[in-house]
Amino acid sequence: MTELSRGGRNWKFLLALAVLLVIFLFPLVHGLISGVGAPGAAPATPDPRPADVDILTVPGTGPAAGFDACSVLSPDVVAAAGLRYPSGIVRTGPEPGRPLGTNSCGGPVGPQSGSVPPVVLLTVGEQQVRGTATSHGVPYDRGTGESPADAVVTFPAARLKMTRFAELADGETAVAKLIDGIAARLAEGPKPAPEYRYPAPYDLVAKPCDALPAELFRALTGHPTDGTESETLAQHEVLSVSGSDVKISCARASTAGETVAVTQMIYRDADAAVAETRFLCEHQPGWTALPVPIGDYSCVSPGTGGHHQILFRAGRDRVLLEYRADHPSAGDLAGTARKIFDALPH
Numbered sequence: 362m363t364e365l366s367r368g369g370r371n372w373k374f375l376l377a378l379a380v381l382l383v384i385f386l387f388p389l390v391h392g393l394i395s396g397v398g399a400p401g402a403a404p405a406t407p408d409p410r411p412a413d414v415d416i417l418t419v420p421g422t423g424p425a426a427g428f429d430a431c432s433v434l435s436p437d438v439v440a441a442a443g444l445r446y447p448s449g450i451v452r453t454g455p456e457p458g459r460p461l462g463t464n465s466c467g468g469p470v471g472p473q474s475g476s477v478p479p480v481v482l483l484t485v486g487e488q489q490v491r492g493t494a495t496s497h498g499v500p501y502d503r504g505t506g507e508s509p510a511d512a513v514v515t516f517p518a519a520r521l522k523m524t525r526f527a528e529l530a531d532g533e534t535a536v537a538k539l540i541d542g543i544a545a546r547l548a549e550g551p552k553p554a555p556e557y558r559y560p561a562p563y564d565l566v567a568k569p570c571d572a573l574p575a576e577l578f579r580a581l582t583g584h585p586t587d588g589t590e591s592e593t594l595a596q597h598e599v600l601s602v603s604g605s606d607v608k609i610s611c612a613r614a615s616t617a618g619e620t621v622a623v624t625q626m627i628y629r630d631a632d633a634a635v636a637e638t639r640f641l642c643e644h645q646p647g648w649t650a651l652p653v654p655i656g657d658y659s660c661v662s663p664g665t666g667g668h669h670q671i672l673f674r675a676g677r678d679r680v681l682l683e684y685r686a687d688h689p690s691a692g693d694l695a696g697t698a699r700k701i702f703d704a705l706p707h
Contacts, residue, residue: 414559414598414607416449416567421553427485428518428547429554430454430466434483438542442535444470446596447478449608453591456575462486470523472530479525479532483543488515496544503540512536518547557594559607562629567594570611572680572701573623581684583691584615593624603640604633606679619686623701626679638674648672651695655702661695671698675705 418436421429431452439446446468454464467482492500499516506513506522514521514536521543526532546552557567570590578586595608610624628634635658642648642660651659651671659673669684671694682698684690 414563414605416594416596416607417558417560419556419558421555423553425551425553427461428551429461430464430483430485430519431555432552433485433519433543433546434466434481434521434539435542435546435555438539438546439470439481441542442538443531444481444529444535444539445472447471449593449595449597451591451593453589455588456570456586456590459588470529473525473528474530475525475528477525477528479523479528481539482522483519484522485519488517488520490515490517496541497548499544499547501540501544503536514540514543516544516547519543559598559627563598563607563627565607565627567592567609569593569609569623569625570613572625572705573611573613573621575613577697577700578613578615578621581621581690581692581694581697582615582617582619582686584617584619586613587616589614601633601637603636604628604630606633617686619684619690621685622681622683624681624683625705626681628677628679631674631677634674634677634679638672638679641672641679653695655695655699659698669694671695673698673702675702676707678705680705 421432425432431450436446448469450466450468452464452466455462463484463486465482465484467480469478470481471478473479490500491502493502495501501514501516503512503514505511506524508524510525510527512521512523512526512532521539523536523539526536529535559565559567569592575586575590591612593608593610593612598605598607606626606628608624608626610622612620612622614620626634626637628637638658642650642658645660645662647663648660651661651673655671655673656675659671661672662668662670664670667685667687669690671682673680673682680698680701682694682701684694
């Protein structure tokens with residue numbers, strides 16, 4: 362496989378990270394605060410809103426060909442550092458069937474004091490290390506990144522970067538505990554990639570890139586992918602006007618500068634997906650109905666600035682297909698959306 366440039370990988374990570382930052386900066390209220398009644402009083406009216414659903418991380422099974430970044434930077438390692446993912450994670454790596462190679466895992470973390478959250482990113486790949494310090498028998502070096510507010514820690518098999526760590530309540534302690542947890546995982550040896558699931562009522566194994574196979578990307582762009590895929594997985598369900606949902610997305614890119622992404626907003630029921638899709642298609646400025654509809658509600662964006670989008674509903678999913686490039690796609694974007702619609706459950 363042709364090795365990707367660091368800039369190419371970071372571009373895709375930043376694109377996916379932007380989705381998570383939107384979720385983080387514009388949170389929605391999930392519950393109501395209820396008081397405690399006086400002794401003998403009638404029970405309080407139950408909260409009509411459903412309880413939040415969090416993503417579950419399930420350890421992978423089978424042999425491991427190399428280190429997986431999400432297995433090393435696991436949820437318990439993040440939690441042990443006093444951190445949490447308030448919006449979700451982004452994982453980027455080689456497509457299935459390719460050597461594991463360079464891969465990354467991370468996302469915005471909190472709690473933080475500023476309005477913009479720090480970001481943790483672990484990239485697995487061979488590194489040059491002087492070994493100025495050691496943890497669990499694993500040598501590492503610590504330095505700064507592009508900004509003095511960044512912490513960069515280099516291990517022989519991975520590189521940790523944490524931006525704006527000083528905005529955490531105790532950033533130095535958080536970095537030290539991340540180093541300890543990551544070094545311990547590296548010392549244990551490679552483990553298979555974890556699986557992500559959303560429990561009932563979603564009952565969903567999150568595999569966002571199943572909606573955008575590499576063959577479909579090539580048919581749309583006329584070019585092969587660059588060999589990697591980037592997945593964004595929401596940490597929690599959110600409450601919108603129409604109902605509760607979880608968000609997953611997949612992005613692929615080519616060496617010709619084309620990026621295609623599919624984002625799925627998966628609701629608890631199909632009625633919520635219908636209502637939200639219909640509202641957006643009717644009220645987003647410049648969006649128009651597709652000449653040949655996809656499902657009951659579908660629309661297309663104005664397509665300005667090299668950014669073309671199609672929105673449609675499939676079952677309980679609200680699906681957004683995006684194409685970004687400085688030139689038109691080789692294939693038909695609406696035809697690609699139709700194939701995605703046909704492949705999703707209804």
